[in-house]
Amino acid sequence: MKKYLVFFVVCNLLGLYASAQVDIIQNIDSRNIQNLDGQWHYIIDPYETGNNSFYQNKEQKSKSDLLEYDFAKSTMLNVPGDWNSQDDKLLYYEGTVWYEHDFNVTPRPGKIYFLYFKSVNYEAAVYINGQKAGEHKGGFTPFQFDVTSLLHNGSNFVVVKANNRRKKENVPTENFDWWNYGGITGDVFLAEMPSTFISDYKIQLTRSDYRHINGFVQLKGRQLPQKITVAIPEANIHTMITTNDSGYADINITTNKLHYWTPENPKLYNVIITDEEDTVTDKIGFRTVETKGQDILLNGKPVFLRGICMHDEDPFIPGRPRNVSECRMMLSWAKELNCNFIRLAHYPHNEAESRLADSMGIMLWEEVPVYWSIDWENSSTYDIAQHQLSELIARDKNRASVIVWSIGNETPATEAREKFMEALADHAHMLDDTRLVSAALLGHINNNVFHLDDPLGKKLDVVSFNEYLGWYSGLPQDISKYSFTIDYGKPIIITETGGGALAGFHADAETRFSEEFQEAIYKNQVKLIKGIDGLRGITPWILVDFQSPKRMNPTYQDYWNRKGLISETGQKKKAFYVLKSFYDEMEKKYPVK
Ligand code: GCB
Numbered sequence: 001m002k003k004y005l006v007f008f009v010v011c012n013l014l015g016l017y018a019s020a021q022v023d024i025i026q027n028i029d030s031r032n033i034q035n036l037d038g039q040w041h042y043i044i045d046p047y048e049t050g051n052n053s054f055y056q057n058k059e060q061k062s063k064s065d066l067l068e069y070d071f072a073k074s075t076m077l078n079v080p081g082d083w084n085s086q087d088d089k090l091l092y093y094e095g096t097v098w099y100e101h102d103f104n105v106t107p108r109p110g111k112i113y114f115l116y117f118k119s120v121n122y123e124a125a126v127y128i129n130g131q132k133a134g135e136h137k138g139g140f141t142p143f144q145f146d147v148t149s150l151l152h153n154g155s156n157f158v159v160v161k162a163n164n165r166r167k168k169e170n171v172p173t174e175n176f177d178w179w180n181y182g183g184i185t186g187d188v189f190l191a192e193m194p195s196t197f198i199s200d201y202k203i204q205l206t207r208s209d210y211r212h213i214n215g216f217v218q219l220k221g222r223q224l225p226q227k228i229t230v231a232i233p234e235a236n237i238h239t240m241i242t243t244n245d246s247g248y249a250d251i252n253i254t255t256n257k258l259h260y261w262t263p264e265n266p267k268l269y270n271v272i273i274t275d276e277e278d279t280v281t282d283k284i285g286f287r288t289v290e291t292k293g294q295d296i297l298l299n300g301k302p303v304f305l306r307g308i309c310m311h312d313e314d315p316f317i318p319g320r321p322r323n324v325s326e327c328r329m330m331l332s333w334a335k336e337l338n339c340n341f342i343r344l345a346h347y348p349h350n351e352a353e354s355r356l357a358d359s360m361g362i363m364l365w366e367e368v369p370v371y372w373s374i375d376w377e378n379s380s381t382y383d384i385a386q387h388q389l390s391e392l393i394a395r396d397k398n399r400a401s402v403i404v405w406s407i408g409n410e411t412p413a414t415e416a417r418e419k420f421m422e423a424l425a426d427h428a429h430m431l432d433d434t435r436l437v438s439a440a441l442l443g444h445i446n447n448n449v450f451h452l453d454d455p456l457g458k459k460l461d462v463v464s465f466n467e468y469l470g471w472y473s474g475l476p477q478d479i480s481k482y483s484f485t486i487d488y489g490k491p492i493i494i495t496e497t498g499g500g501a502l503a504g505f506h507a508d509a510e511t512r513f514s515e516e517f518q519e520a521i522y523k524n525q526v527k528l529i530k531g532i533d534g535l536r537g538i539t540p541w542i543l544v545d546f547q548s549p550k551r552m553n554p555t556y557q558d559y560w561n562r563k564g565l566i567s568e569t570g571q572k573k574k575a576f577y578v579l580k581s582f583y584d585e586m587e588k589k590y591p592v593k
Pocket of ligand 1: 410496
C-alpha cells in the first residue's frame, strides 16, 4: 500500500499523473449530448478507393457529373452495431467501410462541441463537413474530437472511415480467438460543453483506507482556476476545492458516513460536482480492494471471487451488444450462476456493463487486448497498448465494480515481453492505485505438475493463470492426477479453465463435445482446484458460446467456440449446474459478515 502511495504522490508532483490522463469527457451519458445513433449510410471500400474523396460526401450536381460513389443512395447500417452482423457481405470482412450521417445542430456561441465515439474497431478517421476532425486507433475504448470550429448552423454531415484489418503491430495482433467485429460498435454523441467544463474526475476510496475519499477534478476550457464543489448529499459531504492554472484539483475527503459497496449490497451514491458553469452527477459506489498475504480483501474482508469469463457478444444477434438490455441479459446469466465476479475478456467491453455491474453487485476484471504473441519489440505497439489501457482506466475508474485491471492474456514469457508487460503494469499502478493489477498467465506442465513460474507474476498484485487440464491436456478423467506448484505468496485466480460442448449433444464423458465431457471437466476441476493454496477465485471459460473464425469443425463448432456454459440459443449445458453448485458452496464458505 505504502509503495503505491509514494509512487502516486511522486507522479503527482512530477505532473506525470495529469499528463498520462486521456482526454475524454468523464460520464458522457449524463452530459448535454445529442445522440447521433441510428441509421448511417455506408460504402464498403476494400481497395481504399475513397481515401482522397469520400470525406467530401459529394452529390451529383448535374446529369453529366461523374460520381463513382454516392452516400445518399447507399444502404444503411445501424449505429451502434458491428457491420458483420448487419450485412451478409460483411460477415468475414476485414478492411475499410465508410460511414456517413447527416445531423442538425445550432451551435451556440461560447460553447465547445465534441464528437464522442464510444468505440470504433479498429482505426477511425473522422471528418465533419469535409474537414478532418481526427483519427483514433484501438477498437474498444472511447475517444473524442473538438469539432467546434467545424460545425455550422443547420445540416452538417459526419464521415467516418473505419478499418478493422488485422495487423501484426496492432493490439490485438493478427491472431486471436474471437470475431473481428468491425465498425462503429458504440454510441456516437455530439456533446455541447460550456466554455469551462468538468472534463474528468476520479472519486474513490483510498486503497485500504475506508474513511478517506481521494481523487481529482480536471477542468478544461477558458477559465481554468475556479472553485468547485463536490457533494455527496446522502453522506452529508459538501467540499469546496480550487483548481490550479491547469484546471486540476485534488480531492481529499475524510468521512465515516458511507455504506460500503459490496456485491450483496451494491450501494451507490449520487455524487455532484459543480463549477461556475457546469454540473455533473454520477452514481458512485465506495469500497476498498487490496491484498493481504494470499487474501483479496473487499472493505477489509476476505472474498472468494465466484467468477466467469465473458466476451462482449450478444449470441442472439450474434454480434456486439447494442444496448443496455442486451448487456443486462448477459450479466443476469452470470447472476443465475451465482457469480459475484466477471472477467470481461479480452478487451474493454461496452461501458454499460461496468455501470450495470455497479448496480447489480458484480465485481469486474477488465482487460486490454494484449493477447498471445504481440509485436513486443515494436515501440508503437507498446504505445497503443498503453494508450488503450489509459483509455479504459479513464473511462471506468469511478466504477466500484471494477476491482482488477488486467494487462493481458497468455503472453509467452520472453525478455522483450517482460519489459513490455512490466512497463504496462507500472502504468496501470500509476494511473490507478485503488485497484489490483493482474494478467492471465501461462504455466507449463511437467510430469502431471502444472508449474506457474512466469516472472511477470512478481509484478502483479494477484497471480492469475489459465489451465485447460482435461481439454487441451489429457482427458476429464485424468484431471485428478495433476497438482500445482505456484509460489508467489499472493492471491491466485484461475482465469480460464473448461472445455467445449455442443448443447443438446449427449454421450458418455469420454466423447468430445458432449455435454457429459464438459460436465466431467467441471466436476473434476472443482475437486482439483480446491487443493490450491491461496486460490481466491476462478473465472472459467466461458459464460456463453461465442463466434470465432478459428473453430471450424462443421459438426460441433461451425465457427462457434463451444466452451460456453450456455449455448448461443440460451440453453444451459450440464456443466452450468456443476459450477453453480460449487459457487453455492463457496458462498457458504465465505459468508458476508
Ligand atoms: C485460451 C484463450 C481464449 C480462448 C480459449 C480457448 O486460452 O485465452 O481466448 O478462446 O483459450 O477456447 O481455447
